[in-house]
Amino acid sequence: MELSRQRVWTIAEFQAFVALPENNERLFELINGEIVEKIPGRTSNSFLAMKLDRKVYPFCVQHNIPCYTSGGDGAYVIRGEVAAPDFAFKTTPMSDEYPDPVAPLWAVEIVSPTDKAINIRNKRSIYIAAGILYWEIYPDLQRVDVYAPGQPMSTVGTDGTLDGGAVLPGFALAVKDLFTD
Secondary structure (H helix, E strand, O other): OOOOOOOOOOHHHHHHHHOOHHHOOOOEEEEOOEEEEOOOOOHHHHHHHHHHHHHHHHHHHHOOOOOEEEEOOOOEEEOOEEEOOOEEEEOOOOOOOOOEOOOOOEEEEEOOOOOOHHHHHHHHHHHHHOOOEEEEEEOOOOEEEEEOOOOOOEEEOOOOEEEEOOOEEEEEEEHHHHHOO
């Protein structure tokens, strides 16, 4: 199958495309009906996602909250699209299906200089339309843009604190903890 920018791909066609042998080691998303290859990012960005997971999981255990998280290789069907956030959280078990048919409750994208602004905007629109708590982390600026359902976007800098909102009530994280070792 050949990628075409004019073509609108279905989930079934997307699944067939990613199952091709030549795509075995590659990661794709289906954004606005277009197949987009997700390029590997900086290891420092992956480290941020792992730091977030190391804060979320113990909080869930302490508060007896079901906790299932994934990193950038975890792809989800979200309102007919397929997105692979850098960090995702949900309270239902992960699926062996590809992509996972149950969307996360919270998604995080860690924005690199190599990310295309249009791709970030398109993914943001998908998360917001689905009512998913969404954070965009900007490591170079040391800030986090928060899109919580039903609330205006807010930007939190290194002096601020992030919270889990309605998704993870009581969870708090100082932004500076994300950016310091």
